[in-house]
Amino acid sequence: MVLKDSRFFTGIALAGFMIAVAGCQSGDNTIAGVGDDATKAPEGKILASELRAYCPSVTLREGTAFFNTYAKGGDGDASKIVYQAAITDVTRSCARADGMLTMNVAVAGKVVPGPAGVAGNVTMPIRIAVVRGDEVLYSQLHQHQVAAGAQSTQWVFSDPNVVIPDSSERDIQIFAGYDEGPPKKKAEE
Structure with a gap:
Protein backbone atom coordinates (compact mmCIF):
# COMPACT_ATOMS: atom_id res chain seq x y z
CA MET A 1 0.00 0.00 0.00
CA VAL A 2 2.89 2.34 0.75
CA LEU A 3 4.24 1.85 -2.80
CA LYS A 4 0.93 2.88 -4.38
CA ASP A 5 0.70 5.99 -2.18
CA SER A 6 4.23 7.16 -3.10
CA ARG A 7 3.46 6.78 -6.80
CA PHE A 8 0.23 8.71 -6.33
CA PHE A 9 1.96 11.60 -4.56
CA THR A 10 4.81 11.61 -7.09
CA GLY A 11 2.25 11.80 -9.90
CA ILE A 12 0.40 14.68 -8.18
CA ALA A 13 3.69 16.57 -7.64
CA LEU A 14 4.72 16.04 -11.27
CA ALA A 15 1.32 17.21 -12.58
CA GLY A 16 1.48 20.31 -10.36
CA PHE A 17 4.95 21.11 -11.64
CA MET A 18 3.81 20.72 -15.27
CA ILE A 19 0.82 23.02 -14.69
CA ALA A 20 3.06 25.66 -13.09
CA VAL A 21 5.53 25.51 -15.98
CA ALA A 22 2.72 25.65 -18.56
CA GLY A 23 1.42 28.80 -16.88
CA CYS A 24 4.82 30.42 -17.33
CA GLN A 25 4.76 29.53 -21.03
CA SER A 26 1.42 31.16 -21.80
CA GLY A 27 0.99 32.96 -25.11
CA ASP A 28 0.24 36.37 -23.55
CA ASN A 29 3.27 38.54 -24.28
CA THR A 30 1.90 41.61 -22.55
CA ILE A 31 4.18 42.33 -19.65
CA ALA A 32 3.97 45.62 -17.85
CA GLY A 33 6.15 48.12 -19.70
CA VAL A 34 6.69 45.92 -22.77
CA GLY A 35 3.47 46.35 -24.79
CA ASP A 36 4.05 46.65 -28.56
CA ASP A 37 7.84 46.72 -28.22
CA ALA A 38 7.78 42.90 -28.23
CA THR A 39 8.10 42.99 -32.05
CA LYS A 40 11.26 45.13 -31.93
CA ALA A 41 14.65 43.51 -31.53
CA PRO A 42 16.46 44.23 -28.28
CA GLU A 43 19.53 46.45 -28.61
CA GLY A 44 22.27 44.59 -30.47
CA LYS A 45 19.93 41.83 -31.67
CA ILE A 46 18.93 41.15 -35.28
CA LEU A 47 15.36 40.41 -36.35
Missing part, protein backbone atom coordinates in the same frame (compact mmCIF):
# COMPACT_ATOMS: atom_id res chain seq x y z
CA ALA A 48 14.59 37.43 -38.61
CA SER A 49 13.28 39.85 -41.27
CA GLU A 50 16.72 41.49 -41.38
CA LEU A 51 18.39 38.11 -41.84
CA ARG A 52 16.14 37.35 -44.83
CA ALA A 53 16.67 40.80 -46.40
CA TYR A 54 18.72 41.11 -49.58
CA CYS A 55 22.40 41.93 -49.10
CA PRO A 56 24.42 41.93 -52.35
CA SER A 57 27.37 39.56 -52.48
CA VAL A 58 30.98 40.65 -53.01
CA THR A 59 32.83 39.52 -56.14
CA LEU A 60 36.48 39.73 -57.14
CA ARG A 61 36.95 40.92 -60.72
CA GLU A 62 39.26 38.96 -62.99
CA GLY A 63 42.87 39.99 -62.39
CA THR A 64 42.26 41.96 -59.18
CA ALA A 65 43.00 39.29 -56.56
CA PHE A 66 46.81 39.59 -56.74
CA PHE A 67 49.22 42.50 -56.34
CA ASN A 68 53.00 42.49 -56.74
CA THR A 69 55.48 45.06 -55.43
CA TYR A 70 58.79 45.19 -57.30
CA ALA A 71 62.20 46.60 -56.42
CA LYS A 72 62.98 49.86 -58.20
CA GLY A 73 63.36 49.28 -61.93
CA GLY A 74 62.32 45.63 -61.66
CA ASP A 75 58.68 45.78 -62.83
CA GLY A 76 57.77 42.41 -64.32
CA ASP A 77 61.01 40.68 -63.23
CA ALA A 78 60.13 37.79 -60.88
CA SER A 79 63.53 37.96 -59.18
CA LYS A 80 62.83 41.61 -58.21
CA ILE A 81 59.53 40.94 -56.41
CA VAL A 82 59.59 42.53 -52.96
CA TYR A 83 56.11 41.32 -51.93
CA GLN A 84 53.21 39.44 -53.42
CA ALA A 85 49.80 40.19 -51.95
CA ALA A 86 46.66 38.13 -52.47
CA ILE A 87 43.03 38.57 -51.50
CA THR A 88 41.85 35.31 -49.99
CA ASP A 89 38.31 36.15 -48.81
CA VAL A 90 35.61 38.81 -49.08
CA THR A 91 32.37 39.39 -47.19
CA ARG A 92 29.86 42.09 -46.29
CA SER A 93 27.10 42.99 -43.86
CA CYS A 94 24.10 45.19 -44.56
CA ALA A 95 21.85 47.48 -42.56
CA ARG A 96 18.84 49.51 -43.73
CA ALA A 97 17.59 52.83 -42.40
CA ASP A 98 15.74 55.82 -43.87
CA GLY A 99 15.71 54.43 -47.42
CA MET A 100 19.47 53.84 -47.47
CA LEU A 101 21.45 50.60 -47.54
CA THR A 102 24.67 50.78 -45.52
CA MET A 103 27.21 48.03 -46.13
CA ASN A 104 30.43 47.10 -44.40
CA VAL A 105 32.58 45.41 -47.04
CA ALA A 106 35.51 43.39 -45.70
CA VAL A 107 38.50 41.98 -47.56
CA ALA A 108 41.08 39.57 -46.13
CA GLY A 109 44.34 38.35 -47.57
CA LYS A 110 48.01 37.77 -47.08
CA VAL A 111 51.32 39.32 -48.05
CA VAL A 112 54.24 37.02 -48.86
CA PRO A 113 57.81 38.29 -49.22
CA GLY A 114 59.45 37.73 -52.60
CA PRO A 115 63.11 37.14 -53.55
CA ALA A 116 63.89 40.85 -53.02
CA GLY A 117 61.77 41.08 -49.86
CA VAL A 118 62.73 43.34 -46.97
CA ALA A 119 60.86 44.10 -43.75
CA GLY A 120 58.63 47.16 -43.96
CA ASN A 121 55.21 48.48 -44.86
CA VAL A 122 53.38 47.38 -47.99
CA THR A 123 50.76 49.77 -49.36
CA MET A 124 48.00 47.97 -51.23
CA PRO A 125 45.52 49.86 -53.44
CA ILE A 126 42.16 48.26 -52.60
CA ARG A 127 39.07 49.44 -54.48
CA ILE A 128 35.51 48.86 -53.30
CA ALA A 129 32.89 49.54 -55.98
CA VAL A 130 29.12 49.08 -56.07
CA VAL A 131 27.32 49.02 -59.41
CA ARG A 132 23.83 48.59 -60.80
CA GLY A 133 24.22 47.59 -64.44
CA ASP A 134 26.45 50.31 -65.95
CA GLU A 135 25.71 52.80 -63.15
CA VAL A 136 28.43 53.22 -60.50
CA LEU A 137 26.73 53.81 -57.14
CA TYR A 138 29.90 53.86 -55.03
CA SER A 139 33.62 53.65 -55.79
CA GLN A 140 36.43 54.30 -53.36
CA LEU A 141 40.16 53.53 -53.64
CA HIS A 142 41.84 52.86 -50.30
CA GLN A 143 45.58 52.76 -49.63
CA HIS A 144 45.76 49.96 -47.05
CA GLN A 145 49.10 49.51 -45.29
CA VAL A 146 50.33 46.25 -43.85
CA ALA A 147 53.53 45.79 -41.85
CA ALA A 148 55.26 42.84 -43.50
CA GLY A 149 58.36 40.92 -42.54
CA ALA A 150 60.28 37.80 -43.48
CA GLN A 151 57.21 35.54 -43.14
CA SER A 152 53.80 35.75 -44.74
CA THR A 153 51.47 38.22 -43.03
CA GLN A 154 47.69 38.01 -42.90
CA TRP A 155 45.63 41.19 -43.04
CA VAL A 156 42.00 42.35 -42.93
CA PHE A 157 40.58 45.56 -44.39
CA SER A 158 37.03 46.85 -44.14
CA ASP A 159 35.14 49.80 -45.59
CA PRO A 160 32.13 50.40 -43.29
CA ASN A 161 31.02 53.52 -45.18
CA VAL A 162 29.44 52.03 -48.31
CA VAL A 163 26.06 53.79 -48.45
CA ILE A 164 23.68 53.61 -51.42
CA PRO A 165 19.93 54.12 -51.92
CA ASP A 166 17.99 51.02 -50.86
CA SER A 167 16.21 49.16 -53.64
CA SER A 168 13.77 46.28 -53.74
CA GLU A 169 15.49 45.02 -56.90
CA ARG A 170 18.27 42.47 -56.57
CA ASP A 171 20.44 44.02 -59.26
CA ILE A 172 23.34 45.43 -57.24
CA GLN A 173 26.88 44.05 -57.42
CA ILE A 174 29.76 44.76 -55.05
CA PHE A 175 33.31 44.44 -56.38
CA ALA A 176 36.48 44.39 -54.31
CA GLY A 177 40.05 44.03 -55.49
CA TYR A 178 43.43 45.59 -56.07
CA ASP A 179 43.41 48.62 -58.36
CA GLU A 180 46.82 49.84 -59.44
CA GLY A 181 45.26 52.35 -61.80
CA PRO A 182 46.10 52.71 -65.48
CA PRO A 183 49.43 51.25 -66.62
CA LYS A 184 52.35 53.63 -66.17
CA LYS A 185 53.49 55.31 -69.37
CA LYS A 186 57.14 54.90 -70.20
CA ALA A 187 59.06 58.07 -70.90
CA GLU A 188 59.63 58.63 -74.61
CA GLU A 189 63.19 59.21 -75.71
Whole structure:
Protein backbone atom coordinates (compact mmCIF):
# COMPACT_ATOMS: atom_id res chain seq x y z
CA MET A 1 0.00 0.00 0.00
CA VAL A 2 2.89 2.34 0.75
CA LEU A 3 4.24 1.85 -2.80
CA LYS A 4 0.93 2.88 -4.38
CA ASP A 5 0.70 5.99 -2.18
CA SER A 6 4.23 7.16 -3.10
CA ARG A 7 3.46 6.78 -6.80
CA PHE A 8 0.23 8.71 -6.33
CA PHE A 9 1.96 11.60 -4.56
CA THR A 10 4.81 11.61 -7.09
CA GLY A 11 2.25 11.80 -9.90
CA ILE A 12 0.40 14.68 -8.18
CA ALA A 13 3.69 16.57 -7.64
CA LEU A 14 4.72 16.04 -11.27
CA ALA A 15 1.32 17.21 -12.58
CA GLY A 16 1.48 20.31 -10.36
CA PHE A 17 4.95 21.11 -11.64
CA MET A 18 3.81 20.72 -15.27
CA ILE A 19 0.82 23.02 -14.69
CA ALA A 20 3.06 25.66 -13.09
CA VAL A 21 5.53 25.51 -15.98
CA ALA A 22 2.72 25.65 -18.56
CA GLY A 23 1.42 28.80 -16.88
CA CYS A 24 4.82 30.42 -17.33
CA GLN A 25 4.76 29.53 -21.03
CA SER A 26 1.42 31.16 -21.80
CA GLY A 27 0.99 32.96 -25.11
CA ASP A 28 0.24 36.37 -23.55
CA ASN A 29 3.27 38.54 -24.28
CA THR A 30 1.90 41.61 -22.55
CA ILE A 31 4.18 42.33 -19.65
CA ALA A 32 3.97 45.62 -17.85
CA GLY A 33 6.15 48.12 -19.70
CA VAL A 34 6.69 45.92 -22.77
CA GLY A 35 3.47 46.35 -24.79
CA ASP A 36 4.05 46.65 -28.56
CA ASP A 37 7.84 46.72 -28.22
CA ALA A 38 7.78 42.90 -28.23
CA THR A 39 8.10 42.99 -32.05
CA LYS A 40 11.26 45.13 -31.93
CA ALA A 41 14.65 43.51 -31.53
CA PRO A 42 16.46 44.23 -28.28
CA GLU A 43 19.53 46.45 -28.61
CA GLY A 44 22.27 44.59 -30.47
CA LYS A 45 19.93 41.83 -31.67
CA ILE A 46 18.93 41.15 -35.28
CA LEU A 47 15.36 40.41 -36.35
CA ALA A 48 14.59 37.43 -38.61
CA SER A 49 13.28 39.85 -41.27
CA GLU A 50 16.72 41.49 -41.38
CA LEU A 51 18.39 38.11 -41.84
CA ARG A 52 16.14 37.35 -44.83
CA ALA A 53 16.67 40.80 -46.40
CA TYR A 54 18.72 41.11 -49.58
CA CYS A 55 22.40 41.93 -49.10
CA PRO A 56 24.42 41.93 -52.35
CA SER A 57 27.37 39.56 -52.48
CA VAL A 58 30.98 40.65 -53.01
CA THR A 59 32.83 39.52 -56.14
CA LEU A 60 36.48 39.73 -57.14
CA ARG A 61 36.95 40.92 -60.72
CA GLU A 62 39.26 38.96 -62.99
CA GLY A 63 42.87 39.99 -62.39
CA THR A 64 42.26 41.96 -59.18
CA ALA A 65 43.00 39.29 -56.56
CA PHE A 66 46.81 39.59 -56.74
CA PHE A 67 49.22 42.50 -56.34
CA ASN A 68 53.00 42.49 -56.74
CA THR A 69 55.48 45.06 -55.43
CA TYR A 70 58.79 45.19 -57.30
CA ALA A 71 62.20 46.60 -56.42
CA LYS A 72 62.98 49.86 -58.20
CA GLY A 73 63.36 49.28 -61.93
CA GLY A 74 62.32 45.63 -61.66
CA ASP A 75 58.68 45.78 -62.83
CA GLY A 76 57.77 42.41 -64.32
CA ASP A 77 61.01 40.68 -63.23
CA ALA A 78 60.13 37.79 -60.88
CA SER A 79 63.53 37.96 -59.18
CA LYS A 80 62.83 41.61 -58.21
CA ILE A 81 59.53 40.94 -56.41
CA VAL A 82 59.59 42.53 -52.96
CA TYR A 83 56.11 41.32 -51.93
CA GLN A 84 53.21 39.44 -53.42
CA ALA A 85 49.80 40.19 -51.95
CA ALA A 86 46.66 38.13 -52.47
CA ILE A 87 43.03 38.57 -51.50
CA THR A 88 41.85 35.31 -49.99
CA ASP A 89 38.31 36.15 -48.81
CA VAL A 90 35.61 38.81 -49.08
CA THR A 91 32.37 39.39 -47.19
CA ARG A 92 29.86 42.09 -46.29
CA SER A 93 27.10 42.99 -43.86
CA CYS A 94 24.10 45.19 -44.56
CA ALA A 95 21.85 47.48 -42.56
CA ARG A 96 18.84 49.51 -43.73
CA ALA A 97 17.59 52.83 -42.40
CA ASP A 98 15.74 55.82 -43.87
CA GLY A 99 15.71 54.43 -47.42
CA MET A 100 19.47 53.84 -47.47
CA LEU A 101 21.45 50.60 -47.54
CA THR A 102 24.67 50.78 -45.52
CA MET A 103 27.21 48.03 -46.13
CA ASN A 104 30.43 47.10 -44.40
CA VAL A 105 32.58 45.41 -47.04
CA ALA A 106 35.51 43.39 -45.70
CA VAL A 107 38.50 41.98 -47.56
CA ALA A 108 41.08 39.57 -46.13
CA GLY A 109 44.34 38.35 -47.57
CA LYS A 110 48.01 37.77 -47.08
CA VAL A 111 51.32 39.32 -48.05
CA VAL A 112 54.24 37.02 -48.86
CA PRO A 113 57.81 38.29 -49.22
CA GLY A 114 59.45 37.73 -52.60
CA PRO A 115 63.11 37.14 -53.55
CA ALA A 116 63.89 40.85 -53.02
CA GLY A 117 61.77 41.08 -49.86
CA VAL A 118 62.73 43.34 -46.97
CA ALA A 119 60.86 44.10 -43.75
CA GLY A 120 58.63 47.16 -43.96
CA ASN A 121 55.21 48.48 -44.86
CA VAL A 122 53.38 47.38 -47.99
CA THR A 123 50.76 49.77 -49.36
CA MET A 124 48.00 47.97 -51.23
CA PRO A 125 45.52 49.86 -53.44
CA ILE A 126 42.16 48.26 -52.60
CA ARG A 127 39.07 49.44 -54.48
CA ILE A 128 35.51 48.86 -53.30
CA ALA A 129 32.89 49.54 -55.98
CA VAL A 130 29.12 49.08 -56.07
CA VAL A 131 27.32 49.02 -59.41
CA ARG A 132 23.83 48.59 -60.80
CA GLY A 133 24.22 47.59 -64.44
CA ASP A 134 26.45 50.31 -65.95
CA GLU A 135 25.71 52.80 -63.15
CA VAL A 136 28.43 53.22 -60.50
CA LEU A 137 26.73 53.81 -57.14
CA TYR A 138 29.90 53.86 -55.03
CA SER A 139 33.62 53.65 -55.79
CA GLN A 140 36.43 54.30 -53.36
CA LEU A 141 40.16 53.53 -53.64
CA HIS A 142 41.84 52.86 -50.30
CA GLN A 143 45.58 52.76 -49.63
CA HIS A 144 45.76 49.96 -47.05
CA GLN A 145 49.10 49.51 -45.29
CA VAL A 146 50.33 46.25 -43.85
CA ALA A 147 53.53 45.79 -41.85
CA ALA A 148 55.26 42.84 -43.50
CA GLY A 149 58.36 40.92 -42.54
CA ALA A 150 60.28 37.80 -43.48
CA GLN A 151 57.21 35.54 -43.14
CA SER A 152 53.80 35.75 -44.74
CA THR A 153 51.47 38.22 -43.03
CA GLN A 154 47.69 38.01 -42.90
CA TRP A 155 45.63 41.19 -43.04
CA VAL A 156 42.00 42.35 -42.93
CA PHE A 157 40.58 45.56 -44.39
CA SER A 158 37.03 46.85 -44.14
CA ASP A 159 35.14 49.80 -45.59
CA PRO A 160 32.13 50.40 -43.29
CA ASN A 161 31.02 53.52 -45.18
CA VAL A 162 29.44 52.03 -48.31
CA VAL A 163 26.06 53.79 -48.45
CA ILE A 164 23.68 53.61 -51.42
CA PRO A 165 19.93 54.12 -51.92
CA ASP A 166 17.99 51.02 -50.86
CA SER A 167 16.21 49.16 -53.64
CA SER A 168 13.77 46.28 -53.74
CA GLU A 169 15.49 45.02 -56.90
CA ARG A 170 18.27 42.47 -56.57
CA ASP A 171 20.44 44.02 -59.26
CA ILE A 172 23.34 45.43 -57.24
CA GLN A 173 26.88 44.05 -57.42
CA ILE A 174 29.76 44.76 -55.05
CA PHE A 175 33.31 44.44 -56.38
CA ALA A 176 36.48 44.39 -54.31
CA GLY A 177 40.05 44.03 -55.49
CA TYR A 178 43.43 45.59 -56.07
CA ASP A 179 43.41 48.62 -58.36
CA GLU A 180 46.82 49.84 -59.44
CA GLY A 181 45.26 52.35 -61.80
CA PRO A 182 46.10 52.71 -65.48
CA PRO A 183 49.43 51.25 -66.62
CA LYS A 184 52.35 53.63 -66.17
CA LYS A 185 53.49 55.31 -69.37
CA LYS A 186 57.14 54.90 -70.20
CA ALA A 187 59.06 58.07 -70.90
CA GLU A 188 59.63 58.63 -74.61
CA GLU A 189 63.19 59.21 -75.71
